[in-house]
Amino acid sequence: xxxxxxxxxxxxxxxxxxxxxxxxxxxxxxxxxxxxxxxxxxxxxxxxxxxxxxxxxxxxxxxxxxxxxxxxxxxxxxxxxxxxxxxxxxxxxxxxxxxxxxxxxxxxxxxxxxxxxxxxxxxxxxxxxxxxxxxxxxxxxxxxxxxxxxxxxxxxxxxxxxxxxxxxxxxxxxxxxxxxxxxxxxxxxxxxxxxxxxxxxxxxxxxxxxxxxxxxxxxxxxxxxxxxxxxxxxxxxxxxxxxxxxxxxxxxxxxxxxxxxxxxxxxxxxxxxxxxxxxxxxxxxxxxxxxxxxxxxxxxxxxxxxxxxxxxxxxxxxxxxxxxxxxxxxxxxxxxxxxxxxxxxxxxxxxxxxxxxxxxxxxxxxxxxxxxxxxxxxxxxxxxxxxxxxxxxxxxxxxxxxxxxxxxxxxxxxxxxxxxxxxxxxxxxxxxxxxxxxxxxxxxxxxxxxxxxxxxxxxxxxxxxxxxxxxxxxxxxxxxxxxxxxxxxxxxxxxxxxxxxxxxxxxxxxxxxxxxxxxxxxxxxxxxxxxxxxxxxxxxxxxxxxxxxxxxxxxxxxxxxxxxxxxxxxxxxxxxxxxxxxxxxxxxxxxxxxxxxxxxxxxxxxxxxxxxxxxxxxxxxxxxxxxxxxxxxxxxxxxxxxxxxxxxxxxxxxxxxxxxxxxxxxxxxxxxxxxxxxxxxxxxxxxxxxxxxxxxxxxxxxxxxxxxxxxxxxxxxxxxxxxxxxxxxxxxxxxxxxxxxxxxxxxxxxxxxxxxxxxxxxxxxxxxxxxxxxxxxxxxxxxxxxxxxxxxxxxxxxx
Numbered sequence: 041x042x043x044x045x046x047x048x049x050x051x052x053x054x055x056x057x058x059x060x061x062x063x064x065x066x067x068x069x070x071x072x073x074x075x076x077x078x079x080x081x082x083x084x085x086x087x088x089x090x091x092x093x094x095x096x097x098x099x100x101x102x103x104x105x106x107x108x109x110x111x112x113x114x115x116x117x118x119x120x121x122x123x124x125x126x127x128x129x130x131x132x133x134x135x136x137x138x139x140x141x142x143x144x145x146x147x148x149x150x151x152x153x154x155x156x157x158x159x160x161x162x163x164x165x166x167x168x169x170x171x172x173x174x175x176x177x178x179x180x181x182x183x184x185x186x187x188x189x190x191x192x193x194x195x196x197x198x199x200x201x202x203x204x205x206x207x208x209x210x211x212x213x214x215x216x217x218x219x220x221x222x223x224x225x226x227x228x229x230x231x232x233x234x235x236x237x238x239x240x241x242x243x244x245x246x247x248x249x250x251x252x253x254x255x256x257x258x259x260x261x262x263x264x265x266x267x268x269x270x271x272x273x274x275x276x277x278x279x280x281x282x283x284x285x286x287x288x289x290x291x292x293x294x295x296x297x298x299x300x301x302x303x304x305x306x307x308x309x310x311x312x313x314x315x316x317x318x319x320x321x322x323x324x325x326x327x328x329x330x331x332x333x334x335x336x337x338x339x340x341x342x343x344x345x346x347x348x349x350x351x352x353x354x355x356x357x358x359x360x361x362x363x364x365x366x367x368x369x370x371x372x373x374x375x376x377x378x379x380x381x382x383x384x385x386x387x388x389x390x391x392x393x394x395x396x397x398x399x400x401x402x403x404x405x406x407x408x409x410x411x412x413x414x415x416x417x418x419x420x421x422x423x424x425x426x427x428x429x430x431x432x433x434x435x436x437x438x439x440x441x442x443x444x445x446x447x448x449x450x451x452x453x454x455x456x457x458x459x460x461x462x463x464x465x466x467x468x469x470x471x472x473x474x475x476x477x478x479x480x481x482x483x484x485x486x487x488x489x490x491x492x493x494x495x496x497x498x499x500x501x502x503x504x505x506x507x508x509x510x511x512x513x514x515x516x517x518x519x520x521x522x523x524x525x526x527x528x529x530x531x532x533x534x535x536x537x538x539x540x541x542x543x544x545x546x547x548x549x550x551x552x553x554x555x556x557x558x559x560x561x562x563x564x565x566x567x568x569x570x571x572x573x574x575x576x577x578x579x580x581x582x583x584x585x586x587x588x589x590x591x592x593x594x595x596x597x598x599x600x601x602x603x604x605x606x607x608x609x610x611x612x613x614x615x616x617x618x619x620x621x622x623x624x625x626x627x628x629x630x631x632x633x634x635x636x637x638x639x640x641x642x643x644x645x646x647x648x649x650x651x652x653x654x655x656x657x658x659x660x661x662x663x664x665x666x667x668x669x670x671x672x673x674x675x676x677x678x679x680x681x682x683x684x685x686x687x688x689x690x691x692x693x694x695x696x697x698x699x700x701x702x703x704x705x706x707x708x709x710x711x712x713x714x715x716x717x718x719x720x721x722x723x724x725x726x727x728x729x730x731x732x733x734x735x736x737x738x739x740x741x742x743x744x745x746x747x748x749x750x751x752x753x754x755x756x757x758x759x760x761x762x763x764x765x766x767x768x769x770x771x772x773x774x775x776x777x778x779x780x781x782x783x784x785x786x787x788x789x790x791x792x793x794x795x796x797x798x799x800x801x802x803x804x805x806x807x808x809x810x811x812x813x814x815x816x817x818x819x820x821x822x823x824x825x826x827x828x829x830x831x832x833x834x835x836x837x838x839x
Contacts (some may be wrong), residue, residue: 041392041393042199042390042392042393042427043390043391043392043393043398043425043426043427044388044389044390044425044426044427045388045389045390045400045423045424045425045426046386046423046424046425046426047385047386047387047388047389047403047421047422047423048383048385048390048421048422048423049382049383049384049385049403049404049405049417049419049420049421050381050382050383050384050420050421050422050466051077051078051079051159051160051250051382051419051420052075052076052077052078052119052158052159052160052418052419052420052468053078053079053081053082053116053118053119053120053258054072054073054076054079054082054118054119054120054121054122054158054159055082055083055084055085055113055116055118055120055121056069056072056073056082056084056085056086056122056123056633057085057087057121057122057123057124058086058087058123058127058137058144058411059086059087059124059125059127059538060083060086060087060088060092061086061124061272062086063194063272065124065144066084066086066272066275066276067194067202068144068148069084069144070084070194070197070198070202070279071197071202071203071204071205072122072144072148072151072204072248074162074201074202074242075151075161075162075203075204075207076160076161076246077157077159077160077161077162077165077246077248077250077419078159078246078250078382079159079246080116080243080246080247080282080283080715081252081282081283081382082116082283083112083116083279083280083283083284084119084276084279084280084283084716085109085112085276085280086276087109087124087127087132087430087738088477089105089128089131089826090104090105090591091104091105091108093098098273098361099361099363099744100360100361100363101365103365103367106134106135106496107367108365109135109365110135110367110442111365111367112133112365112459113136113137113139113366114137114462115364115365115366115372115378115379116283116284116364116379117379117415117461117462117463117660117804118139118470119139119158119420119459119466120139120140120141120142120158120159121136121139121141121142122142122143122144123141123142123143123144123190123500123830124143124144124145125143125144125145125146127619128503129141129360131753135462136499137442138160138442138443138444138459139231139459140456141348141587144459145314148204149838150414151204151206152204152205152206152541153206154679156412156414156415157414157416157417158414158415158416158417158418159417159418159419160321160405160409160418160419161207162203162207162245162246162405162496163207163210163211164409164410165245165246165248165407166184166186166211166245168248168397168408169184169240169245169248170184172800173240174218174220178220180219182223182238182239182240183220183222183237183239183240184215184222184240185222185223185234185237185239185240185241185634186203186211186222186223186225186241186242186245187200187201187222187223187224187226187234187241187242187649188208188212188223188224188226188280189202189223189225189226190202190208190225191227192225192226192227194269194270194272194275194723195269195275195278195290195292196226196227196231196265198275198278198279199243199290200226200235200241200242200243201243201246201276201309202242203242206667211223215298219401221357221645222239222407224815228292228294228295228298228690229835231298231300232298232299232300233745235300236303236307237784238798240838244303247407248407248640249405249407250382250383250384251383251384252285252377252380252381252382253285253380253381253382253383254378254380254381255378255380255381255691258446260285260286260287260376260380260457261281261284261285261286261287261288261289261362261375261376261377262286262287262288262292262323262376263286263288263289263322263323263324263325264288264289264305264308264322264323264324265277265278265281265288265289265290265291265324265325265327266291266293266296266324266326266327266330266334266460267290267291267293267327268292268293268294268327268330268681269292269293269294269295271327271329274327274329275659277361278290278362279611279796281362281377283377284364284377284379284380285380285382286376287306287616289304289306289308289310289495293327293330293334296334296338297341303596305341305345306345306349306706307667308322308699309322309345309346309349309353310349311709312353313349313351313353314328314353316352318352319352319354320351320352320353320354321355321356322353322354322355323355323356323357323358323751324338324342324355324356324357324358324686325357325361326338326357328822334481342355343736345452348559348781350475351706356599359394362375362376362377362609363375363377364377364379365673366444368754369691369692369755370754370755370756370757373467381463383422383439384405385403391481393427396479396480397477397478397479397652398477398478398479399475399477400475400476401474401475401476402421402469402474402475402476402656403421405418405419409471415470415471416456416468416470417456417468417470418457418469418470418471419468419469419470420466420467420468420469421466421467421476422463422464422465422466423464423466423467423821424464424465425467426659426787428517428650428654429482429483429516430511430515430516430517430518431508431511431512431516432483432508432511432517432646432664433482433483433663434480434481434482434483434658435449435480435482435483435485435487435661436483436654436660436661437659437660437661437682437683437684437693438460438481438486438661438682439682439684439692439693440464440490440493440682440695441460441486441490441493442460443455443458443459443460443679445460445489446458446465446481449481449482449485449489450478450479450480450481451478452477452478452479453481455579456468458656463699464730477556479484483661483662483663484498484500484663486661487661487663487666487680489667490682494670494720494721495670495671496668496669497668497669497670497751498597498666498667498668498669499666499667499669500663500666501665501666501676501728502665503528503639503665504663504664504665504666506629506639506665507639507643507665508664509628509643510628510639510641510665511631511639512627513572513573513574513627513629514572514573514574514832515571515572517646517647517650518647519572519823522704523640523643525766525771526771527553527555528553528554529640529731530549530553531549531550531554532552532574532626532630534546534549535574535575535624535625535626535630535631536626536631536632537631537632538625538626538631538632539625539626539793540580540591540623540624540625541623541624541625542580542621542622542623543623543624544567544621545568546624548561550562550565550566556767562733566613566624570624572795573627573628574584574622574626574627574630574680575625575626575627575630576593576624576625576627577590577593577622577624578591578593578622578623578624578625579597579622579623580592580597580621580623581592581595581601581612581613581619581620581621582619583603583605583606583608583610584610584611585603585606585608585610586603586605586608588603588606590603590604590605591604591623592604597612598612599611599614600612600614625741630742638715639664639665639700640702640731641678641700641701641702641729641730641731641770641813642664642665642698642700642729644729644731644770644771645679645698645700645727645729645765645770646664646679646681648765648769648770648778649662649681649683649696651778651798652778652779652795653685653686653795654683654685654686655683655685659683659684659685659686660672660681660682660683660684660693661681661682662679662681662682663679663680663681664678664679665678665679666675666680670720675713675716675717676713677697677717678698678699679697679698679700680695680696680697680698681694681695681696681698682695682696683696683796684692685794685795685796694723694724694725694796695723695724695725695728696725696726696727696763697714697717697718697721697723697724697726698712698727698728699726699727699728699729700729700730701729701730701731701732702730702731703730703731703732705730705732705736705738705739706728706730706739706742706743707742708742710728710742711742711743711745711746714726714728714746715745715746715749718746718749718750718759718760721760722759722760723757723760724760725758725760725761725762725763725796725800726750726760726762726763727759727762727764727765728743728762728763728764729765729766729770730765730766730767730797731766731767731770731771732767733767733768734766734807735764735766735807735808740807740808741789743762743764743807744808744810746762747762747804747808747810748810749804750762751816755802756794756797756813756814757794757797757813760811761796761797761800761801762800762803762804763796763799763800763803764803764804764806764807764808765803766807768780768781769781779799779802781806782799782802782803782806785802785805786798786799786802801813801814
């Protein structure tokens with residue numbers, strides 16, 4: 041067995057929690073961030089126990105302090121939390137999950153002494169730069185330019201960079217004699233003399249080899265921010281937008297006409313104009329402290345630049361600050377503040393697995409590190425795995441549990457080596473020869489832990505255990521392919537209810553239903569369903585005493601037979617072999633009259649999810665037939681999945697509950713159970729799957745009840761989307777063409793953005809004749825706009 045391993049090498053990301061309204065504490069955090077590789081992607085957050093009213097009003101925050109910080113930290117997804125020792129440690133622990141927590145004072149002390157515990161010191165990167173760029177005498181004027189901003193203002197320190205005091209002193213002492221090194225003092229008055237240039241700067245070294253990757257190109261934030269350089273909140277805003285991965289152009293309000301910053305705006309606008317094929321819009325924000333005169337100066341400056349550059353350049357004022365603290369992913373996407381991933385490379389490899397044990401070496405970073413016995417982690421490797429267990433014994437996707445749970449499930453010792461968060465799985469690397477090793481967790485064990493987080497106890501039902509055995513017999517999920525058309529199900533009807541079928545009768549039905557005349561193909565099909573333990577071979581004999589016919593296995597055939605009905609003995613008709621009729625019968629559950637307890641629909645639903653959404657790469661974990669027990673109440677589940685849509689690893693996986701029927705109908709009890717599950721697990725997808733072609737009127741009423749119950753929320757999905765699957769999706773006419781019914785409705789952007797979410801709405805509209813969530817949201821927005829326009833028209837009359 042092999043699994044696919046995706047590795048993305050990334051720097052350690054910090055998050056600084058500092059005293060509010062304290063410039064010296066902010067400056068200290070900035071110095072530390074610039075002193076570590078990738079540190080500029082570390083947010084700096086003033087910590088309030090209660091958000092000040094003015095702060096809430098300025099940024100239109102709709103959360104209390106705790107949720108504001110929890111959401112913000114989850115969005116940035118830092119590895120290490122550094123906090124001012126004067127802050128309440130117990131309060132901070134309620135905000136950060138299982139992340140490592142250290143005081144800034146302790147961390148700074150270790151940094152100053154060179155006892156680096158987490159991350160890669162900027163001194164090591166500078167040594168690497170000198171080794172690669174300045175080892176030999178250059179024939180150009182390239183310099184290592186690390187400005188001295190000690191006397192510069194707080195904004196310039198945040199913009200250009202600065203180091204902790206000991207680093208600054210060490211660099212000056214060691215590099216001052218070398219001609220390639222310069223350390224200019226930067227002020228607003230002379231910044232145009234030094235920037236832009238081709239030299240290697242503090243910022244260049246900090247982001248050495250790092251790529252800041254938004255999930256999608258249009259999610260990347262960019263724009264101009266006219267800030268008050270004397271206002272701490274504005275500087276923090278700029279810092280955190282850059283930490284999110286924004287291409288943000290900071291322009292101090294007092295420096296709009298400054299030669300450097302004026303040129304900065306022009307270069308940015310020209311770049312936007314050049315990359316646009318038709319129409320380019322440059323967004324800009326303005327500090328809330330800007331005076332009317334400053335706003336007028338901004339408008340005039342942008343108009344002058346528009347006239348100078350020409351083309352199709354336009355400016356758009358953004359009147360709200362991007363809401364990076366939102367819990368709603370759709371808001372983060374709309375405001376383009378879904379935090380970008382920082383990495384230097386991404387690789388894929390196949391790894392051999394022996395007895396579920398996985399072991400491989402982590403990818404290297406592109407620079408050498410000095411040995412450091414104090415080091416706990418120099419960097420991290422973000423990991424995703426692709427493996428698919430046909431029989432659903434193993435968990436192919438892990439999500440929604442804590443780091444300690446991952447360690448216990450996988451027996452991967454070393455708590456400080458792992459972190460599992462909403463952003464995915466990270467392994468912390470101490471030195472170049474680091475290795476990853478763990479055992480692939482079992483699906484049942486994973487789901488037990490997953491549901492235990494919500495206080496549920498999981499018990500597998502007898503139907504669930506039966507389904508696992510049937511799945512094993514038929515060769516796993518891919519082995520269920522022969523069930524995915526109506527013709528195959530027609531063949532299985534021959535053996536239902538304990539019936540036997542003669543060989544010639546079975547051959548005839550196969551030829552008729554599958555439309556094949558080749559005897560070899562027919563024999564191959566029969567061989568397949570015998571091997572999969574769906575049918576067994578034997579003979580039908582008539583007892584000479586009671587004259588009843590009965591089925592006998594080949595091992596039962598003896599010269600003297602015992603009647604299976606009357607238990608008398610009779611002789612095997614060896615003198616007249618024509619009386620021995622070769623036949624077949626269903627084995628175990630396949631001999632029943634209820635389509636194997638309904639598991640055929642479960643298998644077909646699983647196969648659909650695997651093919652259509654997980655893209656057969658194993659981006660899902662599934663469990664069949666279990667019950668959840670909480671507060672003495674029991675909820676039975678036919679099928680549950682944790683599913684990651686293919687090529688969307690940065691989007692959180694979906695939890696999916698499925699109610700599966702063969703030809704029976706959905707009832708009020710089924711609908712109520714799904715409402716219970718959706719209420720307890722918001723954002724989960726509730727699926728109704730049936731082998732019937734259409735829903736009955738009664739079923740439509742019950743499922744509509746579920747749909748309308750969850751038509752709440754403000755995101756691009758309702759609180760709980762509903763997916764309806766019928767025989768048209770589960771038994772498609774063409775292989776893999778599960779959703780041909782929606783070809784007219786589905787556009788390319790539906791598949792690219794949120795395919796499963798959009799299919800939920802298509803299915804609801806088709807089967808229940810209910811408007812999609814998008815249509816409802818659109819109507820609500822139009823109604824809101826109508827009310828606003830009416831209010832604007834009434835105001836003059838009121839006056």
